[in-house]
Amino acid sequence: MSTEASYFLGAAVVGLGATLFMDLWALFLKRVFSIPSANYCMVGRWLRHMLDGTFMHASIAASSQKRLECTVGWVAHYAIGAVFAVTLVVLVSGGWLMRPTLLPAVLFGVGTVLLPFVIMHPSFGLGIAASRIPNPTQARLRSLSAHGIRDRAVCMRGWRELCAAGSCLTKRATGMAFAPRFDLARLNWTRSRR
Template sequence: MLDFIVYSVWLGAGATALLDLWALLLKTLFKLPTPPWHFVGRWFAGMAGGRFVHQQGISQSKPVEGELAVGWAMHYFTGMVFAGALLLIWGVDWVHAPHFTPALIVGLLTVGLGWFVLQPGMGVGIACSGAPKPNQARLLNVVGHIVFAIGLYGTALLVG
């Protein structure tokens, strides 16, 4: 059990850090905005008060103290949970002999949580349908989760 927790933390943190580096690269090369982690924090903080959906958009909701820190923490925690899902399905031994396919499957399946839970909850609609450039947002979501998958695999190669 301890191995499962330790590897979930390592894999999730490593994959999430690679995703963050990817976001910085996109910002530097293409001037794309980095993810709004303060809004993610606002969304998670709102759940504690029973608010799961921000109909008018999360930007219209009242800011929450510490929302940026909450957003970053939940970003990394979620990465660790996704890594734990990979290890639950393929076993902790996957870390010692990783194959890319399981990481890619987890990476692509987790796009669905963003599209059907996070984004509607934040008032952006299903699969970014309410975003200013929904197709661009969808493409960035999918590519970002592939980068996350590469991070899962790469971190397993480093720590396994």
């Protein structure tokens, strides 16, 4: 496999893992603080209506249900997460996966929140950045939080991949006196002073 292909594959896997982390975070918020999570069935409904030529809705919730809308919505959610991670790697370079930094991930995460704000929300009948709902600020903060969490997870997942590849995190990068190192040859955790 070529280096570029391995970067794309690695980025897609990181994106899937980060999207899972985002969903676990949403589940935590729902269970502990009763904060409702996104309904990806509505994404599936929107996508399924596109096949009929309907892209904009007065209210996506009031639009007719479509067969397999929940499945389509969840698959799209994870596919978009993988595409976002691949796009990030394309923008910052494939080498970023080997030495990820938080700033590009966070900036990209804030940028990705523009897509639901200016495309999905208006298409769902919610207005730009959910301006037509009773509490748009809450919806905006939830979107920013979710995308920020996902892209922090992209960075953390990148660090995990770095450790799994046998490279050591340095004190300069982590601020830790001892940095964990995964030694694939011995298949155990060791501690190395850097």
